[in-house]
Amino acid sequence: MESTIIKAVNYNAYFGDNQVVKEVSMDIARNSVVAVMGPSGCGKTTFLRGINRMHELVPSAHANGKIWLNNEDIMEMHPIVVRLKIGMVFQRPNPFPNLSIHDNVLAGYKLNGIKLSKSERERIVEESLVKVALWKEVKDSLMKKGTFLSGGQQQRLCIARAVAMQPEVLLFDEPTSALDPISTAMVEELFKELKKNYTLIIVTHNMQQAARVSDKTAFFYMGELVEYDDTKLMFTNPTDQRTQNYITGRFS
């Protein structure tokens, strides 16, 4: 199996005439954790959403350039297939409020009309919740509505929901910025585990988080990919002055 799972080549993204991502090329290795950081408005979230083709859902949004998933051009694939292989977790935990915890985990199957046998359903629910360290906490209240959990638990539920679809890649859009420090730490612990089976791409505002969890870090500034390197190098001796200015807080 090749070691590069996602490859972007000269990817550009626009909202109408406004170019938000400029000529971004990067290779992401299988089973690695890549952090994407940069100041507000630098294009990191837009780029992330380009990977699972959520970007094109916004009216007037368009993009060009190539992104490959396992050597397949994602623009040639059906967007739904892309999103089944590349899951996403958002900034604000968003479990479906009208579904129970159990149904939330299976939402990708149920709401898409995919039929599963009872034993398969139970297995998927348990496995997914175990993977996000939530099983013990909720196994006796699986029928409660998803919104009655705490913020950190809700976010882990959303990760379980994404993981249940057995994707290859998981995208995280500032996943802990709405969580308290303890929940944040729990989610960061999860990344270490999840990395064994999935490839993680995490957009974060929090530089220390990028430093803590990722193998490689990408720094975006004004739509460009300024630097993309091993995290250790990035934080001890970055190559680009802009990267250095950002991580040392010379501008936010």
Added chain:
Amino acid sequence: MAQIEVEIQHLKEEVVNMGYLVKAQLQKSKTALTNFDKNLAREIVIKEKRVNGYELKIDRDCENILALRTPVAVDLRFILAVLKINNNLERIGDIAEGIAKYIIHTETKFTPQLLQRSKVLQMLEVGITILEDGLASFEHENTILARSIFLRDEFLDEVNFQAIGFTKAYMAENPSEIDETLYILSIIRKLERVGDQVKNIAEEIIFYIEAKVLKHNKDLLP
């Protein structure tokens, strides 16, 4: 200016101030040695407290910046370098104090002949100069100046290398000055260490500015 920039600037100033204080101590010790001035030597011993005070303050400031500002990249390298430079300067201060203490405790003056043939005053002069250059290269982030220190330190190494030979010969010729000669031998040893400390300072400066580690790696030296 970001808060961390202000604090790093302040830290730099403190290190430079400590460095000039230590340089003054060395200069005074040279004068005291030349003129056998016990009063000046006592001044040096008193001033050593200030040097120690600086060391404690700089250590504390570094700790605060590490805890509160989570410095990375060049800022982090700077703090790590300052911690070591702080140490180096304090040791040089100790050496100056040590020389002063000898002067206070000897009964007989060191003869000009002893001072001249032992080259101890020249060593002091070279030590003071390279320390000055070290401080300048730290203040102005000048790695070329820092690199020039390595060569000039060799003079100190040479004199130290020949010290035993010189001591034996001089003691044979001047048996009345055996005590003083032995003191001078100790001072030569101490001054060679001054050279080492300044070399370490130069290595740390190059590390924080260029992210190159020259420690224990003779091949990278110019």
Added chain:
Amino acid sequence: MRWLTILLTLLCILPLIFILIYIIKAGISAIDWNFITNIPKPVGETGGGVANALLGTVIIIAVATIIAVPIGILTGIYLSENKKGKIAAWAGICVDILQGVPSIVIGIVAYFWIVRPMGGFSALSGSISLAIMMLPIIIRSTEETLKLLPDSLKEAAYALGMPTHKVIMKVIIPCGFSGIISGVMLSVARVAGETAPLLFTAFGNPFIETNLLKPMQSLPLLIFNYATSSYKDWQNLAWGASLVLLVFVLALNLLTKLMTRKWKVQL
């Protein structure tokens, strides 16, 4: 200051209480088994009832709901999904204008568009005019409910690989269900008592009628005609019908509240 607000509040509640008491007193005596099962008898005969009006009201409103609900909900969904489009903007303006059109004008328009071409009065034309009145309420409440749902819900659904129509059918509508349902029920409560549009469309019928293409009786029409007649029997029937209508509308409002609470989704 406080006594002023209390006083004015009582001033609002009192008329309602008086109306209720009066109508209950006047109408309760008219309601018996004959009232519910018989059609109005000729003057002088006893035992008349309002069965035809009761049935007619139910049929006309049911058909109106069947017409208005799909159109209304789908329009509401369209407006909430396309907040910035030109069609959406114009449609929104039209809905607002429609809400303000007097009911009698709607009746007249229905008369010219439907009754005339059909060659006669019919329950269907009555249902259509009531449906037109129900539309703005259903559309606006659907739109507002869906607008309140956070975008993150839709995003979560899309990210799980759901196509747009499923996102709407399986996530948006279920989450907004209580708001939509309450909109529908409020619109029914609104038109249950409308008389003016039915004057020119359903027209009224002294007999029980189930054919939508024929004129049909309904409670408001009956009240209108019988209350102003000079026959005591008929006036009694009118009071009874008023009470029934009132109870119906009150019950509908209560039911709406209960259903909203039951279906309410904690966001």
